[in-house]
Amino acid sequence: MLNLLSILFGIVSLVIVIPATIPFLGWANWFALPLIVIGIVLGQISSSNSGRNFNLIVLLVAAVRLTLGGGIF
Secondary structure, three states, rough: OHHHHHHHHEEEEEEHHHHOOOOOOOHHHEEEEEEHHHHHHHHHHHOHHHHHHHHHHOOOOOOOHHHHOOOOO
């Protein structure tokens, strides 16, 4: 059950992160980061690792985008 919640948080975060790859929308990643962290924690607590791994990939995409944009753009 926790793994399913973790994947759900990851999907919601991914819906925010994908449009945030457009220039000048990078600030939206800051809204996705808390959801990603919650998904990682739920995935860590669950017995399966797939939700945690999915959230880590979404976190990697968001972090790279924030790094390229200087944290804002």
